[in-house]
Amino acid sequence: xxxxxxxxxxxxLGERIVRVPKHFLVGLYGPAxxxxxxxxxxxxxxxxxxLWRVRRRRxxxxxxxxxxAALLVPMAAGVIGIDFLNSRNxxxxxxxxxxxxxxxxxxxxxxxxxTSAAALAAVGVVTTLGVNAVPGYQRTNWRGIDAAVGESPxxxxxxxxxxxxxxxxxxxxxxIALALRPKP
Numbered sequence: 400x401x402x403x404x405x406x407x408x409x410x411x412l413g414e415r416i417v418r419v420p421k422h423f424l425v426g427l428y429g430p431a432x433x434x435x436x437x438x439x440x441x442x443x444x445x446x447x448x449x450l451w452r453v454r455r456r457r458x459x460x461x462x463x464x465x466x467x468a469a470l471l472v473p474m475a476a477g478v479i480g481i482d483f484l485n486s487r488n489x490x491x492x493x494x495x496x497x498x499x500x501x502x503x504x505x506x507x508x509x510x511x512x513x514t515s516a517a518a519l520a521a522v523g524v525v526t527t528l529g530v531n532a533v534p535g536y537q538r539t540n541w542r543g544i545d546a547a548v549g550e551s552p553x554x555x556x557x558x559x560x561x562x563x564x565x566x567x568x569x570x571x572x573x574x575i576a577l578a579l580r581p582k583p
Contacts, residue, residue, distance in 0.1 A: 409566070415477075430526070430530075442500075450503035469495070539567065
């Protein structure tokens with residue numbers, strides 16, 4: 400209701416649904432995203448092979464149900480008009496999915512399972528270190544931008560890019576409005 404989530408709707412629901420697996424594999428931004436996403440995908444397939452071996456266990460089915468609900472409920476809500484879906488809002492699904500990947504790796508022969516689990520963990524470490532090392536991979540500091548603009552009794556014109564930045568800056572800067580609207 401505050402409008403702070405309006406930037407979610409900039410992308411279509413379909414585009415946001417398609418981005419969830421990529422974001423779960425390698426995050427929003429980071430180094431070497433394509434090769435790391437391919438490697439992560441292969442490792443998740445390896446985990447799925449192991450998970451298939453133990454698929455009838457109640458704990459596996461229960462965990463799969465929790466993960467599925469955490470992903471599918473927000474997606475279905477978006478389809479019927481209660482749209483708040485983005486990767487951050489379904490992050491709780493990542494925990495049971497990673498548990499399932501761990502179970503899958505554990506169900507494989509030790510040499511394959513341990514190596515695959517270590518490789519997936521290494522992807523996470525490489526991504527985390529890369530994001531922390533390169534400011535361009537980090538999210539925009541809208542609060543810091545607002546503080547740098549500072550207060551003034553006079554009306555001012557801020558030139559921002561991309562155009563959607565106005566939505567992101569709005570929670571920090573009261574009364575912000577677009578001076579020019581893009582032509583459709």
